[in-house]
Amino acid sequence: MDILKELEEFRRKDIPYSRVLGSMCTVPHPIAIKAHKMFIETNLGDPGIFRGTRELEEKLVKLLGEILHHPNAKGYVCSGGTEANIQAIRSFRNLRRSDKPNIVVPKSAHFSFDKIGDLLCVEVRKAELDEEYRVDPASVESLIDDRTVGIVGIAGTTELGQVDPIEELSKIAIEYGIDLHVDAAFGGLVIPFMDKITKFDFELEGVSSITVDPHKMGMATIPAGGILFRDERYLKALEVMTPYLTSRSQWTLTGTRPGTGVASAYAVLRYLGFEGMGKIVKRCLRMTEIVKEEMEALGFEPVIEPIMNIVCFKTEHAEKIKEELMKRDWIISTISNPKAIRLVIMPHVTEEVISNFISEIKDVLKIIDVRPQ
Amino acid sequence: MDILKELEEFRRKDIPYSRVLGSMCTVPHPIAIKAHKMFIETNLGDPGIFRGTRELEEKLVKLLGEILHHPNAKGYVCSGGTEANIQAIRSFRNLRRSDKPNIVVPKSAHFSFDKIGDLLCVEVRKAELDEEYRVDPASVESLIDDRTVGIVGIAGTTELGQVDPIEELSKIAIEYGIDLHVDAAFGGLVIPFMDKITKFDFELEGVSSITVDPHKMGMATIPAGGILFRDERYLKALEVMTPYLTSRSQWTLTGTRPGTGVASAYAVLRYLGFEGMGKIVKRCLRMTEIVKEEMEALGFEPVIEPIMNIVCFKTEHAEKIKEELMKRDWIISTISNPKAIRLVIMPHVTEEVISNFISEIKDVLKIIDVRPQ
Numbered sequence: 001m002d003i004l005k006e007l008e009e010f011r012r013k014d015i016p017y018s019r020v021l022g023s024m025c026t027v028p029h030p031i032a033i034k035a036h037k038m039f040i041e042t043n044l045g046d047p048g049i050f051r052g053t054r055e056l057e058e059k060l061v062k063l064l065g066e067i068l069h070h071p072n073a074k075g076y077v078c079s080g081g082t083e084a085n086i087q088a089i090r091s092f093r094n095l096r097r098s099d100k101p102n103i104v105v106p107k108s109a110h111f112s113f114d115k116i117g118d119l120l121c122v123e124v125r126k127a128e129l130d131e132e133y134r135v136d137p138a139s140v141e142s143l144i145d146d147r148t149v150g151i152v153g154i155a156g157t158t159e160l161g162q163v164d165p166i167e168e169l170s171k172i173a174i175e176y177g178i179d180l181h182v183d184a185a186f187g188g189l190v191i192p193f194m195d196k197i198t199k200f201d202f203e204l205e206g207v208s209s210i211t212v213d214p215h216k217m218g219m220a221t222i223p224a225g226g227i228l229f230r231d232e233r234y235l236k237a238l239e240v241m242t243p244y245l246t247s248r249s250q251w252t253l254t255g256t257r258p259g260t261g262v263a264s265a266y267a268v269l270r271y272l273g274f275e276g277m278g279k280i281v282k283r284c285l286r287m288t289e290i291v292k293e294e295m296e297a298l299g300f301e302p303v304i305e306p307i308m309n310i311v312c313f314k315t316e317h318a319e320k321i322k323e324e325l326m327k328r329d330w331i332i333s334t335i336s337n338p339k340a341i342r343l344v345i346m347p348h349v350t351e352e353v354i355s356n357f358i359s360e361i362k363d364v365l366k367i368i369d370v371r372p373q
Numbered sequence: 374m375d376i377l378k379e380l381e382e383f384r385r386k387d388i389p390y391s392r393v394l395g396s397m398c399t400v401p402h403p404i405a406i407k408a409h410k411m412f413i414e415t416n417l418g419d420p421g422i423f424r425g426t427r428e429l430e431e432k433l434v435k436l437l438g439e440i441l442h443h444p445n446a447k448g449y450v451c452s453g454g455t456e457a458n459i460q461a462i463r464s465f466r467n468l469r470r471s472d473k474p475n476i477v478v479p480k481s482a483h484f485s486f487d488k489i490g491d492l493l494c495v496e497v498r499k500a501e502l503d504e505e506y507r508v509d510p511a512s513v514e515s516l517i518d519d520r521t522v523g524i525v526g527i528a529g530t531t532e533l534g535q536v537d538p539i540e541e542l543s544k545i546a547i548e549y550g551i552d553l554h555v556d557a558a559f560g561g562l563v564i565p566f567m568d569k570i571t572k573f574d575f576e577l578e579g580v581s582s583i584t585v586d587p588h589k590m591g592m593a594t595i596p597a598g599g600i601l602f603r604d605e606r607y608l609k610a611l612e613v614m615t616p617y618l619t620s621r622s623q624w625t626l627t628g629t630r631p632g633t634g635v636a637s638a639y640a641v642l643r644y645l646g647f648e649g650m651g652k653i654v655k656r657c658l659r660m661t662e663i664v665k666e667e668m669e670a671l672g673f674e675p676v677i678e679p680i681m682n683i684v685c686f687k688t689e690h691a692e693k694i695k696e697e698l699m700k701r702d703w704i705i706s707t708i709s710n711p712k713a714i715r716l717v718i719m720p721h722v723t724e725e726v727i728s729n730f731i732s733e734i735k736d737v738l739k740i741i742d743v744r745p746q
Contacts, residue, residue: 254596
């Protein structure tokens with residue numbers, strides 16, 4: 001078939017994940033692909049038609065809730081972290097009905113919060129970080145006023161994989177009587193499976209909502225994001241009526257909504273179980289350690305000791321290194337404060353990938369003819 | 374594999390499309406499924422990694438632009454009609470920076486505009502319809518004021534498949550110097566392939582943006598929505614900066630974004646071509662005519678003569694009929710003004726489906742023991 005051949009040609013221009021150390025997405029787990037294929041024609045936007053898929057979504061939400069210490073959490077599977085963050089802030093805003101609403105987020109918050117500020121007409125105030133790039137609770141507190149509809153903490157920052165002091169943020173949320181959203185798009189399926197667990201989820205009383213993306217470390221197919229709320233009140237604040245559908249109302253941001261991510265996320269979590277997820281997470285952490293050592297041997301210094309499977313290395317030549325690697329079809333990313341290259345060690349980053357990457361970066365360093373720092 | 378069996382059980386509870394006459398989605402075209410499978414792991418949120426998929430998206434946008442009389446339209450493939458409508462109104466709002474912005478939409482507008490009002494802090498003013506359920510341009514005009522950031526017309530209303538007088542709305546938009554968005558989520562891939570073509574797209578000078586969903590009549594896999602703008606200025610108004618990605622900025626609403634819909638939509642349009650699409654659209658219109666005649670034979674009267682492949686029949690017992698059919702695993706929908714049952718005759722609605730449906734509805738009518746009106 002001519003068209004499929006044409007599509008293959010486009011697909012071939014994509015960089016394979018075996019050369020990607022700069023994305024929070026990964027090759028879906030084989031069971032995710034199988035599950036996905038079974039649900040290709042499903043549409044959760046019409047739950048009266050796709051009754052089984054809808055039931056499965058409820059089971060997945062419960063499963064995610066269990067992982068995050070609140071099996072009765074209410075939520076749904078969405079397009080990803082951005083939608084989840086939008087919906088959390090929108091719910092907080094709608095519940096408070098403040099005149100000129102604001103939210104307080106860490107300076108390290110994902111750029112989706114800038115989108116959210118614009119979208120929802122909410123002022124986004126950015127709190128300072130400590131020297132380990134965690135948000136400073138005192139700074140958060142100083143930015144709260146009568147018009148603050150919510151505060152945000154991050155469990156797995158996009159840049160460094162750092163975890164904010166959610167326990168302290170939770171106390172602040174309770175003290176001021178405002179909602180706390182935890183953006184655990186990345187960390188939500190990493191932290192629960194680590195040996196050293198930091199409290200970050202519904203276990204903390206002040207946490208009202210959590211973003212957790214199965215299409216990141218959950219190895220589900222895209223799109224499979226998750227937004228979980230402590231109770232249904234938050235979903236109700238998002239509700240619009242839906243004539244001509246099999247449901248009466250809808251609290252999702254999108255209307256038509258694929259069931260593929262629900263099926264693939266559920267399949268992975270059930271197939272691997274807590275233990276299997278733990279093995280994969282720990283392997284990623286081990287690989288991160290290997291990368292760190294290899295990079296240190298080349299003279300690089302990490303920005304912080306990696307907390308999870310993300311590691312950044314200081315260098316004035318970050319952009320140059322990224323570009324040179326890109327010319328060779330290797331993908332990494334950079335951060336700007338401090339200037340550093342950023343590596344995300346997802347499940348597809350095996351020892352072989354690392355060894356190929358290290359030899360490539362050695363070549364690049366020769367070419368740009370500078371020491372890392 | 375146990376988990377896949379479990380998933381199959383859930384999937385079996387879904388109603389098959391052969392019993393669905395109440396959805397604007399349909400069974401994806403076989404070529405769409407094939408294309409989809411090739412792109413399962415792609416992520417358009419990181420276009421530097423998925424370079425080929427990104428190129429394909431550009432080709433699809435161009436193709437949609439060609440169908441809508443503007444090959445140079447700028448846009449992207451999104452999660453569906455709701456995101457597309459959000460982005461159009463958000464762009465209009467951002468370009469105008471009005472203090473208390475409002476938009477004017479037809480009373481027949483999709484419920485996503487209520488979501489949009491809430492989301493974007495924009496007042497949604499609803500214009501009256503004429504007796505054929507098209508928006509009344511005089512009513513639209515009367516609702517415009519200094520704070521109006523845009524007006525909306527619909528090409529294929531969700532309830533009746535009616536087409537607003539976009540030509541007149543275009544004149545109003547030009548006269549008042551405001552933007553006109555056309556929600557052609559459904560009609561955008563129907564009207565261009567009909568014998569009697571109404572002007573509704575970029576051919577009309579006042580049209581600034583169009584929603585067109587390949588996952589509806591384009592028979593692509595979900596999610597495959599489309600938002601097209603007349604020029605890049607509108608996209609720029611949506612831009613946020615994106616550190617740590619392979620791109621510098623992003624104008625999409627979501628971050629991570631599957632390439633599957635791009636591939637499947639492109640495959641269908643290229644595989645069928647203009648002629649092939651025309652054949653399918655015309656078959657749907659023919660089937661709609663058959664349904665209409667069969668229903669008229671049962672004593673039903675259509676709310677309006679069907680414009681495209683949607684037809685509604687007046688009855689006080691609409692809800693009851695829908696419920697009784699639902700008990701028998703048949704899905705239709707209803708509208709409330711006037712009270713009517715609503716049938717959408719998508720490509721999966723064959724003569725066999727119609728004949729099964731008609732015999733089922735005959736049984737239902739016996740049970741509820743009333744005449745349709």
